[in-house]
Amino acid sequence: MEKKQVIAKSSIQPLPNVLVSCRGKDGKDNALAVGYCTNCSYDPPMVMVGIVPSRHSYQMIKDTKCFVVNLATKDFKKEFNYLGSVSGKDEDKLAKMNIKTANGSKVNAPILVDCPVNIECTVVDSIMTGSHEMFVGKIENIQIDESVNIKNGKLDLSNFELL
Numbered sequence: 001m002e003k004k005q006v007i008a009k010s011s012i013q014p015l016p017n018v019l020v021s022c023r024g025k026d027g028k029d030n031a032l033a034v035g036y037c038t039n040c041s042y043d044p045p046m047v048m049v050g051i052v053p054s055r056h057s058y059q060m061i062k063d064t065k066c067f068v069v070n071l072a073t074k075d076f077k078k079e080f081n082y083l084g085s086v087s088g089k090d091e092d093k094l095a096k097m098n099i100k101t102a103n104g105s106k107v108n109a110p111i112l113v114d115c116p117v118n119i120e121c122t123v124v125d126s127i128m129t130g131s132h133e134m135f136v137g138k139i140e141n142i143q144i145d146e147s148v149n150i151k152n153g154k155l156d157l158s159n160f161e162l163l
């Protein structure tokens with residue numbers, strides 16, 4: 001059978017989608033939905049997130065050089081959709097949706113309290129790939145709900161319906 005030869009804008013769709021929270025140099029907090037997120041090292045543990053330069057969050061991460069990857073569950077879908085469609089340029093999104101935040105323990109960025117996993121990262125490198133800048137985040141700390149177990153060095157999220 002003959003294969004079609006194509007170029008698609010997005011050929012793989014990694015899951016879960018996550019919420020990345022950050023703090024600007026003015027101390028204001030923000031968060032956005034991110035599909036471009038993956039592990040990129042286990043020693044040291046690191047993750048990578050891709051952010052488009054036009055996002056409000058982009059300059060915040062450039063300035064403070066840290067971010068938090070929050071794993072959200074299906075009951076956070078309304079908040080996720082809002083954070084992924086409205087810009088912090090136009091509104092204080094976290095206040096508008098009454099999203100609970102707390103300071104990261106190790107980084108100058110907020111965690112989203114109602115997400116069961118909050119991965120605190122400092123930016124150690126980045127690469128402008130094209131549409132996105134991929135920020136490599138060294139994991140400084142992970143905050144997890146009591147219901148999250150760790151198995152063989154991995155978070156066991158099998159009981160969570162992630163987005």
Ligand SMILES: Cc1cc2nc3c(=O)[nH]c(=O)nc-3n(C[C@H](O)[C@H](O)[C@H](O)COP(=O)(O)O)c2cc1C
Nearest residue numbers: 032033034035036051052055056057084086087088
């Ligand atoms: C499912 C989903 C995945 C998304 N993935 C990304 C992404 O990987 N990188 C990105 O920069 N924007 C992504 N977005 C878009 C941003 O979340 C959206 O433009 C957001 O409003 C930007 O917020 P900000 O301007 O306050 O930073 C995604 C949106 C959705 C709904």
